[in-house]
Amino acid sequence: MLTKRVIVCMDVNDGRVVKGVNFVDLRDAGDPVELAEVYDREGADEVVFLDITATSDERATTIDLASHAAERLRIPYTVGGGFHDIEGARAMIAAGADKISLCTAAVRDPELITLASRAFGSQAVIVAIDAKRTGAADSWEAYIRGGRTPTGLDAVGWAQEAARRGAGEILLTSMDRDGTQDGFDIALTRAVARAVPIPVIASGGVGTLEHFAEGIIDGEADAVLAASVFHFGTFSVRQVKEYMAGQGIPVRLDF
């Protein structure tokens, strides 16, 4: 049976993981690839590197990260940020990234989703949606530029358009829940998961083991993503997967 995935996310700035990392067995807790290798050994199904560098040489830094990861990781990984166009995306794939994640660039130029999926295959194109609740009930707006800029786009509608244009997966982050440890925005996750024919990765808000299972069972997500709870050592990936297995969710435990 196809398992539900547990994905670890790393925010990277100038080639270093930002947000706290609490591992004691690392030579260098800020090295994203070294950290990702630990998660590979712990049973993470995938890792995502989100480059949040805002300097002019960001593409070079991100390519360097992507190729370093290709040398060391034996699980799939995604690179997001650090590029804005098809050439940039191509450079990441050429460096070894299995998938690219598009957020701001996709909203500014939705054709980029189509071009990328034609060039690399849908399976290699993730559209990341940062969604924030509007005043109305069960209504969310997509934001870009790291959550700084509203787009006027309905998050569910945008997810549908992204899928139509060839996105292979949606990485859905609840801005309302991100960093709160209150759990995923289940209504948002379910609304998007039901609206699109492609896998949805739930992100934003995980604080307990129960939250992971809720994202899959109640949110109907295909994968759950978290950062801090892993980086701070609150839970290990294995612990999360064993809990999920106990809730009847198919997960990979043979690692």
Place this chain on the structure above:
Amino acid sequence: MAPRIVLIDYHKGNLLSVARSLSDVGAEVTITDEPDKIRAAAGLVLPGVGSFEDAMGFLHESGVAEALADALARKVPFLGICLGEHLIMEYGDESAGGYCAGMGMVRGSVRKLDGSALKVPHVGWNQLELTESGRRCPLFAGVEDGAHVYFTHSHALDDDVDEGIVAAYTSYTRRFASAIWDGSALFAVQFHPEKSSTVGLRILKNFVSLVPGGRP
């Protein structure tokens, strides 16, 4: 000397992960698109990226298809991965206009997964259901029935593949052959061993062990 493996480059994607994983398990890897090197290889890997039709165009124009057929006739250990598995079949339905001819080294065709009930592409970790032949297959020595490996694809082998050569099945929108073995030196898998962590490395190591070492 380390077993030498020729990794076939058809200029459609990145081969680094496959090359690194093969090196990890002790192979010396040469990446090439030169028919002569392919013809003379001690072990061959055809990786999997991109579109069936584009890849077939390149394989024919470059002379790689012919060289590969010559090598396979010599029973050189061969491993096809994902699209590399599809390309050795007779037909694929990946082209916009319908079926596209493959290299035809194995009987059977490739058909798109039906996305009406489950999400396609089939992305993630799914299980290998080893057949009786699969349990004897050297590629899966030390790999347990039900082991998880990483898939990312929208097309898979169709039911017209001879059951006798199926080493493993995987179930998703339909139950498809996820690994084939001709009983000799030809192996092909739908999943990505280079992305399948320890289980994948075991499979690649098993393959590399079938390739004779270099000249003494």
